[in-house]
Amino acid sequence: MNQKPVNSTIAATLSALGPLLSGNRTRAYVKDEIPADLDVRFSDLISGLAAVSVDERKMIGDKLTRRVAWGLREFAVRMATRAVRTDDPKYVLLGLRALALETDPDDPRDFFVAVGPLYRASELIGARAGPLFDEAARFTASELSEFIRAFPRRPSDNRRLADFGFREEGAGPTFRFVSTAPSTDDPSVRALLGDLLPKDESEE
Numbered sequence: 001m002n003q004k005p006v007n008s009t010i011a012a013t014l015s016a017l018g019p020l021l022s023g024n025r026t027r028a029y030v031k032d033e034i035p036a037d038l039d040v041r042f043s044d045l046i047s048g049l050a051a052v053s054v055d056e057r058k059m060i061g062d063k064l065t066r067r068v069a070w071g072l073r074e075f076a077v078r079m080a081t082r083a084v085r086t087d088d089p090k091y092v093l094l095g096l097r098a099l100a101l102e103t104d105p106d107d108p109r110d111f112f113v114a115v116g117p118l119y120r121a122s123e124l125i126g127a128r129a130g131p132l133f134d135e136a137a138r139f140t141a142s143e144l145s146e147f148i149r150a151f152p153r154r155p156s157d158n159r160r161l162a163d164f165g166f167r168e169e170g171a172g173p174t175f176r177f178v179s180t181a182p183s184t185d186d187p188s189v190r191a192l193l194g195d196l197l198p199k200d201e202s203e204e
Contacts, residue, residue: 112164166180
């Protein structure tokens with residue numbers, strides 16, 4: 001059976017996102033002010049996808065490039081931050097939908113962890129997580145969407161932000177969820193990678 005072609009507007013948006021996330025740009029995006037141009041572009045993508053069927057969203061999720069998939073992951077964490085800064089649960093939903101779109105990641109655990117800040121954001125703003133997470137899970141059909149659906153029902157000890165590799169930093173307009181995972185921006189991490197990788201790879 002022939003697959004239905006991807007909506008041309010959505011296809012164009014996805015094509016434009018790739019170059020904007022090339023090289024070190026995804027890493028820079030993590031630290032950009034909120035909102036940034038990429039936040040607007042990802043928001044437009046998710047809004048456009050809301051107008052198509054679940055099957056079409058799944059097909060698009062299956063075809064995401066690794067670069068765009070990781071961009072969506074960072075977007076989701078940024079939306080958790082934005083939800084807290086604005087006291088608006090719509091950004092929690094937006095971030096969750098971005099994650100749910102990941103229908104075929106190399107390792108789902110890389111994306112599961114981003115659910116932690118979104119859940120914590122819902123707690124901080126006093127939003128009911130269950131309905132938000134259920135609505136986001138219906139956005140598409142994937143392993144991640146099922147994880148999202150189940151997350152609010154996990155024991156509280158299994159929802160701790162630190163266990164998902166994040167911490168809270170700042171307050172009010174400077175509040176941000178920050179990853180505690182080792183970063184290649186850390187000189188000690190770069191030195192370790194230099195020792196572990198072949199010489200030509202470590203200098204790329």
